[in-house]
Amino acid sequence: MVKSNKGISIIESLVCMVIIGIGFIAIMQLSAFTINSMDRATEKNKLNYLSEMVMEDMIGDPDNASKYGNFSKTCTSGNQTSTDLHTRMKKKWDDMLQEKNLIKINNKERKPICNTTDSKKTIVTSGAKNTTGRVNFLTGKGKRKKYLGVVVK
Amino acid sequence: MKNKNSGFTLAEVLVAIVISVISILAAFSSYNYFNKAHKSISQKATINNSARESLSLLTKELRNAGYIDPNYLKYTSESGRTERTIRMDFLSVSSKRFGGKYGQSDYLQLWFANSAKDSQYIVYMLQKYEGNSKDYYLAKYVTSNRHGSDANMYMRNELFIPYVEDFQVILKDKEGKILVPVCNSGCGSVEDAQGKGDVVSTKYGQLTKGQANVDLVHTAEIYLTLRSPQEVYNKAKATKIINGEAPHGSNIDIPADKYHRETFFASVHTRNLAKPIAIAETTGESIGQTSSYNK
Numbered sequence: 001m002v003k004s005n006k007g008i009s010i011i012e013s014l015v016c017m018v019i020i021g022i023g024f025i026a027i028m029q030l031s032a033f034t035i036n037s038m039d040r041a042t043e044k045n046k047l048n049y050l051s052e053m054v055m056e057d058m059i060g061d062p063d064n065a066s067k068y069g070n071f072s073k074t075c076t077s078g079n080q081t082s083t084d085l086h087t088r089m090k091k092k093w094d095d096m097l098q099e100k101n102l103i104k105i106n107n108k109e110r111k112p113i114c115n116t117t118d119s120k121k122t123i124v125t126s127g128a129k130n131t132t133g134r135v136n137f138l139t140g141k142g143k144r145k146k147y148l149g150v151v152v153k
Numbered sequence: 154m155k156n157k158n159s160g161f162t163l164a165e166v167l168v169a170i171v172i173s174v175i176s177i178l179a180a181f182s183s184y185n186y187f188n189k190a191h192k193s194i195s196q197k198a199t200i201n202n203s204a205r206e207s208l209s210l211l212t213k214e215l216r217n218a219g220y221i222d223p224n225y226l227k228y229t230s231e232s233g234r235t236e237r238t239i240r241m242d243f244l245s246v247s248s249k250r251f252g253g254k255y256g257q258s259d260y261l262q263l264w265f266a267n268s269a270k271d272s273q274y275i276v277y278m279l280q281k282y283e284g285n286s287k288d289y290y291l292a293k294y295v296t297s298n299r300h301g302s303d304a305n306m307y308m309r310n311e312l313f314i315p316y317v318e319d320f321q322v323i324l325k326d327k328e329g330k331i332l333v334p335v336c337n338s339g340c341g342s343v344e345d346a347q348g349k350g351d352v353v354s355t356k357y358g359q360l361t362k363g364q365a366n367v368d369l370v371h372t373a374e375i376y377l378t379l380r381s382p383q384e385v386y387n388k389a390k391a392t393k394i395i396n397g398e399a400p401h402g403s404n405i406d407i408p409a410d411k412y413h414r415e416t417f418f419a420s421v422h423t424r425n426l427a428k429p430i431a432i433a434e435t436t437g438e439s440i441g442q443t444s445s446y447n448k
Contacts, residue, residue: 010168017172024183031190038197045201046417049208053420060327060371060422088329092420102416103378104393 043112043139044146050096051135051148054122057089058133062153065131069124073097075114093120117142124152196381196413199315203379204417207291207314212421214275215373217265219245219425224269237357239264241337243274243299244367245426248322248401249334250341253279254289257403260341261322264299265425274299277312279320291317291377314379318414319403321376321396326369327427333401334363335370343401371427375419376402384411 008016058068067086073094082088095101097120103110118141123134134149161169221236243264251260258279266272274296279289293312324332334344340363349363356368376396389409396403396416407414 010165013172017176020176021179024179028183028186031187034194035190038194038201042197042201042415045205049212049417049419052212053418056372056420056422059424085327085329092329096418096420099416101395102376102418103414104395105390107391107393 047146054135055150058152065152066124066126069122071122073120115141193385196385200379200415203314208419212419214263215421218263218423220265222266222268225266228269246370247336248324249336250343255405258320259322279317288316290315316380316382318380319378319394319396321403323374323397323401324370325372327371332366335366336363370423373421373423378416381413385413386411
C-alpha cells in the first residue's frame with residue numbers, strides 16, 4: 001500500500017495568497033470609500049446651513065429680493081465689489097461657499113472639493129402675488145443636488 | 154509494504170516561513186489601516202453630529218429671539234412690566250467676548266416669550282472640562298419663566314457639545330455692518346472698548362449703547378469650530394482659525410497637533426428684532442409708507 005501525504009503545492013498556496021490579497025485590497029478600497037463618504041457628509045451638512053444662509057438673507061431684504069437672484073458661483077468666481085447690500089451679501093455667500101479664510105492647515109487654506117461641473121445658483125421669481133427665492137447647489141461633479149426654496153414676500 | 158514519510162525539505166520550510174511572514178505582515182498592516190480608518194470616520198462623525206445638533210438649535214432660537222407673545226405682558230405674574238423694561242433688563246439677544254480655550258470665544262444670550270405664560274432665557278457659552286483637561290465644551294443653559302414667580306422659574310443644562318475650539322456670534326445690522334457692543338452689564342473686553350455704556354435715545358427712552366443696539370440686530374452669524382475628541386492624523390499640523398472679522402471675530406493660531414478640526418457657519422435673520430415698526434417710529438413715516446424696514 002502506498003500512502004500519499006502530498007498536501008498543497010507552492011503554486012497553489014501562492015494563488016491562494018493572491019486571491020486573499022485581492023480581497024484585502026477590495027476591503028481597503030471600501031474603507032477609503034467610507035472615509036470619503038464621511039467627508040462628503042460633512043460638506044453636505046455645511047452646504048445645508050449655507051443654503052439656509054442664502055434664504056435668510058433674501059427674507060431679510062424682501063423689497064430687494066429680485067436683486068438676490070442670478071448668483072452663480074463656480075470654482076473660480078468671486079470678488080464682487082460694491083457697497084450695495086445685496087452685492088455684499090453675494091460676496092459673503094461666495095466667501096462662505098469656498099470657506100475663504102476659515103481654516104488654514106500648515107499655513108495653507110483648506111477648501112471644499114470643487115469640480116468644473118459644480119455650480120451654486122440662486123433664482124428669484126417675482127409674480128403678481130408673491131416673490132419666491134430658490135437655491136440650486138450642485139456638487140460632486142454635479143451629481144449631488146441641494147435645492148431649497150421659500151416665498152420671500 | 155512501502156511507507157513514504159519523507160517530511161519537508163529545508164527549502165520548503167523556508168518558503169513556508171516566508172509566505173507565513175508575508176501573510177502575518179499583511180494582516181497586521183490591514184488591521185492598522187482599518188483601525189485608523191475607523192478612528193478617522195468615527196471622529197469626523199462626532200464632529201458632524203455635534204455641529205448639526207448645535208446649529209439646528211441655535212438657528213431656531215436666534216429666529217425666535219426677541220419675540221414677545223401678544224398676551225405675554227397681560228398674563229405674566231409680574232404686573233407692571235412693560236416691553237421697555239423687558240428690553241432693558243433681559244436683552245433679546247446679546248453676544249460678548251467671554252473666553253474659551255483661546256480666550257476669544259463668545260457668550261450668547263437670548264430671550265423670547267413663546268406663549269402667554271412662558272418665556273425662555275437661554276445662554277450658550279464655552280465651559281472647561283473638569284479636572285486637568287485644557288479642553289472646552291459648548292454648554293446651553295435655559296431658564297424658563299424668569300419673569301414669573303420663583304415657583305415657576307427653573308434652570309437646566311440642556312446641551313453638551315464636546316471639544317469646541319471656538320464659538321463666535323457676530324451680530325449685524327440691516328446694512329450688514331457689525332454691531333458692537335450688544336450687551337448690558339458684564340460685557341467683554343471687545344465691547345468695553347466700543348463704548349458699551351454710552352447713553353443713547355431710543356423709542357424706549359434712554360438706554361446704554363449696548364442695550365440700544367439689540368433692536369438693530371438684523372442678522373446673526375455663527376461660527377462654530379469643533380475638534381475631534383482623539384488624534385486623527387499621523388503627522389502634527391499647525392492650524393489657524395479665522396472666524397468673523399474685526400472688531401468682534403477671532404484669529405487663533407493653534408500649535409501643531411494631530412487633531413482634525415472643522416468650522417461650521419450659519420447665518421440667521423433675527424426677524425423679531427429689526428421690525429418694521431422700529432424704522433416707522435424713527436423716521437416718522439407710517440408702516441404703509443415705508444413698506445419695508447430695509448428702505
